[in-house]
Amino acid sequence: MKSTTLVSKIKTEFSLQNATSFGGVKLVLAYLEKIKLAQAMSGLSGGKARNALFPIHRILLYLLLGWMLGCQRIFHFRTLQHDALLLRFLGGRCPHHSLLYKELIRLGRSCPGLPAELRTLNQAIIQPCLPRDLILDLDSTVETVYGDQGGAEKGTNSHKPGRKSYHPLLAFEGQTRLNLNAVLRSGNTHSSTKSVDFLEQTLRPARRP
Numbered sequence: 001m002k003s004t005t006l007v008s009k010i011k012t013e014f015s016l017q018n019a020t021s022f023g024g025v026k027l028v029l030a031y032l033e034k035i036k037l038a039q040a041m042s043g044l045s046g047g048k049a050r051n052a053l054f055p056i057h058r059i060l061l062y063l064l065l066g067w068m069l070g071c072q073r074i075f076h077f078r079t080l081q082h083d084a085l086l087l088r089f090l091g092g093r094c095p096h097h098s099l100l101y102k103e104l105i106r107l108g109r110s111c112p113g114l115p116a117e118l119r120t121l122n123q124a125i126i127q128p129c130l131p132r133d134l135i136l137d138l139d140s141t142v143e144t145v146y147g148d149q150g151g152a153e154k155g156t157n158s159h160k161p162g163r164k165s166y167h168p169l170l171a172f173e174g175q176t177r178l179n180l181n182a183v184l185r186s187g188n189t190h191s192s193t194k195s196v197d198f199l200e201q202t203l204r205p206a207r208r209p
Contacts, residue, residue, distance in 0.1 A: 020085035022069055029065075029089050035125060037061065044117050046107065054095045059103050060118075062086075062095055074100050119181060126178045135174030138199065140191045142167055155187035169195065171202045 032038070038057055046056025065086065066077050077097040080086055086094060095103070107114055143166040144159060145152045152164040165187035171180045181202040185193065 018084040020083050021079075022083060022085055025065070025069060026085065028068065029085075032061075037125070040121055040125065044121070045111055045113060053093070054099065054103075056107075058090060059095060059100070062090060063100065065089075074104075123180065126180075129176060129178060130173055131175050136180070136199075136202070137172045137174040138169065138195065139172065140167055140169050142187065151184065151186050153186040153188040155189065157187065167191075169198050171198070 038061055041057035041060055042055070044056055044060070046059075062077075062080075066080055069080065071077050071080065075097050077094075077100060081094045081096065083094075142155075142157050142159065144157060145164050145166065149164070149166075152166055154162065154164055155167060157163055157165045167185045167187050167189045168182055169185060169191075170182045172178065173180055181198065183194075183198055
């Protein structure tokens with residue numbers, strides 16, 4: 001048996017300056033770059049100057065990437081802030097998670113038309129992928145919350161009985177499973193509540209404001 005080496009004598013070197021924990025997301029970043037999502041979102045109304053350090057399209061793109069990478073809550077974005085791959089993709093700096101809180105609050109108060117703009121943008125992007133004859137599939141789900149988020153209420157929640165939740169309504173194209181529309185509702189909302197208005201909104205031709 002060979003003699004062991006004391007741990008104190010084992011050299012440790014931190015040389016992976018550009019290492020990333022999310023190498024697999026490179027394919028997704030390439031796709032977002034190909035469809036020019038950042039450029040498309042740069043025209044959204046956000047109440048900020050175009051030369052702002054973190055314009056609205058960069059904030060939304062960062063939120064989108066974070067949720068895709070498993071950030072279920074805003075403070076989870078702390079794990080992404082210094083990732084080399086995301087820093088390169090987002091221009092060298094990622095917003096601090098505390099800024100994301102402030103931006104979401106600001107957008108909710110000052111940009112009431114933003115959800116409609118995002119819906120229009122989504123429909124424009126997926127339009128080439130949709131079949132000629134559409135199959136519309138409406139569905140709802142329960143999203144449990146663990147705080148006092150606005151609009152969350154106690155309702156039917158088989159996963160976490162008694163906890164506050166949201167009850168979003170979603171519309172998919174049945175063949176491609178692409179999302180056409182979505183609306184956030186309180187957890188105590190019935191599945192069919194405002195479904196007719198939601199269906200009319202989904203079928204309404206998309207137009208930029």
